[in-house]
Amino acid sequence: MILGLSRSWSVAGFCASALLVMPLLALLLEALTPDDAVFGHLMATVLPSYIRNSVLLIFWVSIGALLLALPCAWLMARCEFALRRYLQWALLLPLAMPGYIVAYVYTDLLDYAGPVQRALRAVFGWDSPQDYVFPDIRTLGGAACMLALVLFPYIYLLARTAFVEQSLHLAQASRIMGCSPWQSFWRLSLPMARPALAVGVALVAMETAADFATVSYFAVPTLTTAVYDTWLGYGNLTAAAKLSAIILLVVFLLIGIERFERRKQQLFQKPTAHQPQDLYRLSPMQTLLALGFCGAVLCFAFVLPFGILLSYAVKYFAQSWDARFWQLSVNSLSLALLTSAICLGLALLFMFVRRISPRASDALPSRLASLGYALPGTVLAIGVLIPLTWLDFGLNHLADWLGFKGPGLFFTGSVVALIFAFCVRFVAIAIGSVESSYKRISPSLDRVSVTLGQRPRQLLTRVHLPLLAKGLFAGALLVFIESMKELPAALLLRPIGFENLATFAFQYVSDEKLEYGALAAIVIVLVGLVPLIYLNRSLEQQR
Structure with missing residues (x-):
């Protein structure tokens, strides 16, 4: 100094x-100004559904991202199998895909006029939508799936780092005590990685709360779309500020959770680099399952949307x-x-x-x-x-x-x-x-x-x-x-x-x-x- x-x-x-x-x-000062007719009308009519949709979207995206990220992180950090070296960085690629682009690609694929439903009708001889049941992607659940596909790398990266940095001596002790890889994961690695997972889930939740384009495209009314519509539709800055303050409250609550969990992280043993001989070696069948799961996640989250996007760009380049x-x-x-x-x-x-x-x-x-x-x-x-x-x-x-x-x-x-x-x-x-x-x-x-x-x-x-x-x-x-x-x-x-x-x-x-x-x-x-x-x-x- x-x-x-x-x-x-x-x-x-x-x-x-x-x-x-x-x-x-x-923004906070504007939100504290006296109530006006527009915000009062929103509170009495659609605001509860906006809040409910936002909470449900955050919950389902967090669950979906966690289910995609955890197995991938464990396999990349603690298992040895073919192509692992390439998959461990390739699984970060979905972060580069905007959620609304992925949403459009899958809507085009899965809509009634899309190639998937056309193929099903041709194979089974169906003539109309009444002949079969196919999930509608333009729903809150569909939006949650799209966001989970592009946001899971936040949890994957933090979880993989947490698994890699866990003490090798503890892993060896679990092996000596006869724990299988699954038991070692469930009883040892997962509880130790909980703070890192909480941080990753909080990041995913904040990104979900901030998303506008994907939910707007799927016509799912949330607080972010409400802010946009209130400003451009009603031209009311005060009402938009009040809605923004609600979003801020949610975001800062998530930040508080993330900071609280991070304070619990304490390192009692110096982490050691995991050598190939220290990792669980998967059998041929297990390798096939691991490659199938990680490859499917990468394909649906990045390869397929990027490939379709690239084909559009080439076809309409002129x-x-x-x-x-x-x-x-x-x-x-x-x-x-x-x-x-x-x-x-x-x-x-x-x-x-x-x-x-x-x-x-x-x-x-x-x-x-x-x-x-x-x-x-x-x-x-x-x-x-x-x-x-x-x-x-x-x-x-x-x-x-x-x-x-x-x-x-x-x-x-x-x-x-x-x-x-x-x-x-x-x-x-x-x-x-x-x-x-x-x-x-x-x-x-x-x-x-x-x-x-x-x-x-x-x-x-x-x-x-x-x-x-x-x-x-x-x-x-x-x-x-x-x-x-x-x-x-x-x-x-x-x-x-x-x-x-x-x-x-x-x-x-x-x-x-x-x-x-x-x-x-x-x-x-x-x-x-x-x-x-x-x-x-x-x-x-x-x-």
Whole structure:
């Protein structure tokens, strides 16, 4: 820590964090305003069903993701069989698939006019829907299945890590005592991995609570769709803010559960790397079953949707590859690059002040700024609209008072609102990456630099930045990818006539014409694969 830190660095950190936390505070203030007719009408009519659907969706997605992730995580961590090395990273790929894309693909496959039901009618001679019973995918259960397919890797990754890091001596003791692999899993590994599983389930639940596109496509009314409809349908910001506050309550409850469970994690034995001879060797029949289950999960969650998407993109390439596609790509790229640069600069400011300041209060800005990541996209959009609307009105009133022509909707009517929202949501990712990199830099380097007469700015540019380069790149990459994929905030905050790849693809999904937006969706998926490859390489280097 450096006692000679200029107060201006701390002030800059607090001002930046205040700006980033402003949407959350504005949202809460707006939600506390007196009740209005729209929200009262919603409470009396549809709000209970919205809440019930949201709770049921979170429950079933969590259960489904857990059932998919647990067997895969155990097999990858504690068993030895053919193709295991490739499957253990391939099972992360579904995270790159947007849920609404998977929902469209399976709706197209399983609807009455889809190839599956057509084939069944041809084989069994059925003539009408009254001749057979086939589950309807456009239901809450169907939405839960789609979300579970794309979200289970959150639990899989954490569970696999927990199983790998469990002490080898305990596993050997269970073998000596005659436990079968199933008994060892049920009595030993699963109870020890419970905190990690709770964290994974909480993450899945938060992503489910934040989902808008999938439930909107399936016409399942939840709190997120209610926020969207209340703002665009009724134009009522206060009612939308009140609904957003309910979602926030659910999200922060889930975060509290996750933090509570993480506090229980204590490591009493140093984990040892599992060598092939330490793993359970599966018999040929068991290997076949393991490959069948893991392969089926990977196929249904990624390979099949991606293959169909790729076929659409190839078939309709001529109609998609045009000047508009290039403009969409430029819009997405520009937004993502600007957001990455701003988030990286803010994260560097927060963590530099936190590292070299002797004041405990200077750790507060980074923590406040990280709150935005917990905001679902629709909630974030409403939170951003409120203060930016105030600013727009204030600027126009000031211009009128001074006798000038007002700037109009300078903030809410331009990409400024989008960039601000993306920064509020994703700066936490950059902060986490920079913080992790700072932990690898010895504090003795700071003391040596001060002894040699380096000022804080020189310490940052000459010492820290070269050592932080890898972490900065990783943080920028992750923010870039998330900005490319973000949909709900983009739908609510985009200026009139502005589209990016995410909103373009979703528009075609909503119109049942994904084939024309398949190329844009392919780009989003391929870009989303980059951090997964990076994550896998990092995990392999730690083994």
